[in-house]
Amino acid sequence: MIGFLVRRLLQAVLVVVGVIAIMFVLIHLIPGGEARAVLGPKAQSVAIAQFNKENGLDLPLWDQFAHYLWNLSHFNLGRSYTANQDVTSLIAEALPKTLILVGLSTLLALVVAIPLGIYQVIRRNKIEDYVVTGMSFILYAMPAFLLGTLLILWFAVYLPIFSTEAPQTDSIVGILTDPRAMVLPVVTLAAISIASFSRYMRSSMMETMTEDFVRTARAKGAAPRRVLFVHALRNAIIPIITLLGLSLGTIVSGAVITESVFNYPGMGLLAVNSAFKEDLPTLLGVTFVVTLATIVGNLIADILYAVVDPRIRYARS
Amino acid sequence: MQDPDQLVRATEHQLGELIDEHVPERPAAVDRSDVLPDELTDDVIAAPGGGEVVSHGGLARRVLGVFAENKLAVVGVVVIVAAVLFCYVGPLLYHTNQTNANEALNTPGNAPPGNGHPLGTDASGFDILGRLMYGGQVSLLVGFAAAAVASVFGALYGAISGFFGTWVDSAMMRVVDAFLSIPVLFLAIVLAVIFRPSLVVFIFVIAFVSWLIPARLIRGQALSLRVREYVQAVHVMGGSKSRIVVRHIIPNSIGTIIVNTTFNIADAILLLAALGFIGLGVPAPQTDWGSMLSNGVNYAVDGYWWEIYPAGLCIVLVVVAFNFIGDALRDSLEVRLQQR
Numbered sequence: 001m002i003g004f005l006v007r008r009l010l011q012a013v014l015v016v017v018g019v020i021a022i023m024f025v026l027i028h029l030i031p032g033g034e035a036r037a038v039l040g041p042k043a044q045s046v047a048i049a050q051f052n053k054e055n056g057l058d059l060p061l062w063d064q065f066a067h068y069l070w071n072l073s074h075f076n077l078g079r080s081y082t083a084n085q086d087v088t089s090l091i092a093e094a095l096p097k098t099l100i101l102v103g104l105s106t107l108l109a110l111v112v113a114i115p116l117g118i119y120q121v122i123r124r125n126k127i128e129d130y131v132v133t134g135m136s137f138i139l140y141a142m143p144a145f146l147l148g149t150l151l152i153l154w155f156a157v158y159l160p161i162f163s164t165e166a167p168q169t170d171s172i173v174g175i176l177t178d179p180r181a182m183v184l185p186v187v188t189l190a191a192i193s194i195a196s197f198s199r200y201m202r203s204s205m206m207e208t209m210t211e212d213f214v215r216t217a218r219a220k221g222a223a224p225r226r227v228l229f230v231h232a233l234r235n236a237i238i239p240i241i242t243l244l245g246l247s248l249g250t251i252v253s254g255a256v257i258t259e260s261v262f263n264y265p266g267m268g269l270l271a272v273n274s275a276f277k278e279d280l281p282t283l284l285g286v287t288f289v290v291t292l293a294t295i296v297g298n299l300i301a302d303i304l305y306a307v308v309d310p311r312i313r314y315a316r317s
Numbered sequence: 318m319q320d321p322d323q324l325v326r327a328t329e330h331q332l333g334e335l336i337d338e339h340v341p342e343r344p345a346a347v348d349r350s351d352v353l354p355d356e357l358t359d360d361v362i363a364a365p366g367g368g369e370v371v372s373h374g375g376l377a378r379r380v381l382g383v384f385a386e387n388k389l390a391v392v393g394v395v396v397i398v399a400a401v402l403f404c405y406v407g408p409l410l411y412h413t414n415q416t417n418a419n420e421a422l423n424t425p426g427n428a429p430p431g432n433g434h435p436l437g438t439d440a441s442g443f444d445i446l447g448r449l450m451y452g453g454q455v456s457l458l459v460g461f462a463a464a465a466v467a468s469v470f471g472a473l474y475g476a477i478s479g480f481f482g483t484w485v486d487s488a489m490m491r492v493v494d495a496f497l498s499i500p501v502l503f504l505a506i507v508l509a510v511i512f513r514p515s516l517v518v519f520i521f522v523i524a525f526v527s528w529l530i531p532a533r534l535i536r537g538q539a540l541s542l543r544v545r546e547y548v549q550a551v552h553v554m555g556g557s558k559s560r561i562v563v564r565h566i567i568p569n570s571i572g573t574i575i576v577n578t579t580f581n582i583a584d585a586i587l588l589l590a591a592l593g594f595i596g597l598g599v600p601a602p603q604t605d606w607g608s609m610l611s612n613g614v615n616y617a618v619d620g621y622w623w624e625i626y627p628a629g630l631c632i633v634l635v636v637v638a639f640n641f642i643g644d645a646l647r648d649s650l651e652v653r654l655q656q657r
Contacts (some may be wrong), residue, residue: 009440018495030511079320141637143587145594145607146629149614164618253502253591260595261614271503272595275510283510287503 004306012299019291023284024068028061030280077285082277087285090270095289100175100265102255106244109193114240116194118233121209132198140195144254148188148261155184164265175223185262192246192254200243201236208236236281238309245301248294335357376571376650383649393641400635413447416602430623437623439612448609449627455605456635459520460586466524467585468578471531476566477637478532479539480558490536497529505588509597516599523585529642538570572650579643583636606632 030273039047052058056067071078077087120129156164163181175182208214209232217231218224256268263269267286274282384390424434424442431437436445478489496504508514508522542548543566551561567574590607592598598608606628613624 003326014491015494016500018491019498022495022499026507137637141633141640143590143632143636144631145591145610145614149610149617149625149629152614153617153620153622153625157618249498249500252500256500256502257591257594271506273596275506275595275597276437278510280510283507287499287507290503291499294500298498 001047001306004128005303006169006301008299012295015295019288019295020069020072023288024065027280027284029112070097070303072288077288078281080274080280080282082274083279083282087282091285091289094267094270094286096172097175097264098255098259098268100260101185101189101264104182105189106193106251108186108190109197110240111118112190113194113197114201116198116238117205118228120198120202121205122228124206134197136195137304139191140199142191144188144192144257145261147191148184148258151184151188152261164262166259166262168263168265184304185258185264188261189251189258193251196247197240197243201240203241205232205236208232210237238305240306241301241305245298245305248297248301252290252294339341350376367448379650380575380646383645384437386649387645389641389646393638396634396638397642400453400631400638401457404450404457404597407446411447411450411648413444413451415443415447415451415604426595429621435625437621439609439624440616442445445609445623445627448604449606449631452606452609452628453606453631454605455516455603456589456632457601459516459523459589459605460582460635461597462520463527463585464578464581466520467527467581468574470532471528472535472567472570472574473562474528475532475535475537476529477538479536480543480562480566482540482543486536490533491528496526497533501526501588502591505592506595506597509592514599516603519589519599523588526588527581527585531574531581534573534577535567535570538573540651541567542566542569572646576647576650579639579646583643584638586632586639587636 039051043051049058056064061068075088077091079085080090081088083090116132119203120132123129142200144236152164156162161180162184162256165181166185167175167181212229213235214232222231252268254265256271258264259266259268260272267290271283271286271290274280384394421534422442424438424444429437434444434446436449438444439448474489474493478486505522508525509519510517512522514522539562548561549567551565556564588591589598589605590610593605593609594609594611594614595608596608598605598611610625610632613621613628616624627638
């Protein structure tokens with residue numbers, strides 16, 4: 001187990017180093033350099049030289065990279081071009097909101113998708129199974145921005161049950177106590193995952209039902225219900241952990257869309273708004289933090305999987 | 318001194334003819350393993366010259382066979398042909414102004430369907446039916462081109478990485494890992510801001526975030542192909558490494574590449590639509606389906622459904638169509654390739 005842990009951790013660290021290198025290269029890819037991006041295309045060359053000097057952009061690349069690493073290790077992601085605020089503090093405001101949105105919708109997705117997958121196995125190859133499969137294919141093909149738009153049109157405009165916008169308050173309590181505004185964003189983001197999670201749950205459960213231990217359980221006379229929920233379910237549900245880890249990137253990308261459809265002030269909206277203002281330090285800072293979060297999420301999922309299922313850590317070593 | 322590659326080419330050619338003589342033509346769906354003994358099929362059919370002959374003639378027939386067997390795939394093809402005709406031939410029959418914003422101001426904005434505008438007009442006064450065609454050209458073009466660029470580059474990258482193995486492979490794959498760990502949409506947004514893309518640059522921005530998966534897939538194939546006897550035979554005959562990669566590893570991974578490209582087209586169209594929806598799409602006066610939807614959402618509260626449903630429907634139909642085709646191709650090409 002220790003060996004697996006160390007190997008997996010090293011792998012994650014290597015990826016993080018790679019991402020840092022990519023971020024650094026991206027900053028230097030801006031046509032005309034960072035100074036042009038900040039000062040505008042008509043800036044005098046004197047002003048550009050001044051800007052480069054002030055920001056250490058006239059130093060050799062290696063020094064700049066060392067500087068960049070030093071700043072990152074101190075949670076210094078630079079200063080926003082437009083908001084007159086440190087990028088770190090902008091992110092500190094937005095991150096909890098995205099965590100709430102992603103957390104709630106992932107929870108909803110699991111709560112809906114797992115029973116749905118089990119139900120499909122119980123009713124397999126019957127009309128109910130096909131209906132659910134058909135619906136999950138439609139959901140799967142539905143991009144988040146379209147689904148969000150349709151939900152607004154149907155449930156906030158035609159039937160004014162929910163609000164067209166997510167909660168705009170800054171306090172976490174405010175967000176959690178405003179379900180009317182929070183329902184549509186959470187449902188939109190959850191819908192993407194429900195389709196894939198339930199498909200996965202269905203096939204994982206089907207596969208488990210063909211295992212020897214299920215046949216043994218049946219042979220010794222366990223009730224079908226018990227075989228399904230005690231023997232099969234416990235084994236079939238484990239791969240969902242990995243699926244969750246792997247889906248993080250998709251979910252986070254979905255959060256960007258959902259946040260911009262519902263104007264929810266999280267990391268995604270921060271990224272989109274800073275993209276409009278060409279505020280690169282903020283955009284890259286948000287991207288870096290989000291990437292870090294998905295890498296850590298993946299790591300946790302992998303370790304958790306190995307903890308729950310001992311076969312994994314032996315197979316991999 | 319003769320070029321070793323030329324020698325290999327000649328040998329391959331002879332081998333190919335030899336196999337052509339011995340293996341008669343047969344219908345698409347039939348696996349060659351039923352005619353030749355197992356060891357032979359693996360080593361000879363997949364052998365240099367023979368492998369290429371099979372993958373050219375056989376592949377085309379197999380692909381056609383997929384559509385004969387799978388109704389959903391046929392539906393997919395019909396939808397895509399219809400979409401291409403609609404977007405590229407449609408404007409020839411249905412003339413609308415889609416580029417001159419000043420002229421568009423003369424037509425009433427946000428007009429409901431009817432009155433010479435079958436699907437109404439958008440906020441700027443552009444006819445929506447015409448705009449669907451105009452925007453669809455961008456969506457389809459970027460989708461096809463980006464997927465093609467991504468597949469070619471990804472396949473080469475993956476084949477080289479897998480073929481060389483050792484530290485080259487490790488280094489090349491760590492680069493892929495690092496890029497893959499950045500959520501796709503974020504990477505696309507960052508690139509879109511840095512390069513302020515025109516239509517052509519957009520193709521490369523989207524290709525840049527899409528080449529990673531094919532690279533990984535083909536690398537996996539290359540790892541298993543490079544130890545096959547026929548690859549080693551080319552090696553022994555003095556064939557160059559680039560020859561092995563380009564003429565043997567990639568042609569033998571063609572099933573995976575085709576399947577992945579199909580899905581990549583769908584993903585590229587979706588990604589462009591997502592960027593357009595956010596407001597980072599192709600620069601005006603060009604548009605795409607995602608940008609159209611984004612404009613429509615501004616008026617969702619007013620209930621202007623004609624600015625939402627048509628663009629949304631186009632995106633979903635085309636994406637589902639490509640997914641149908643991809644699924645069918647995967648079922649047939651990949652499974653058969655593995656069984657061979």
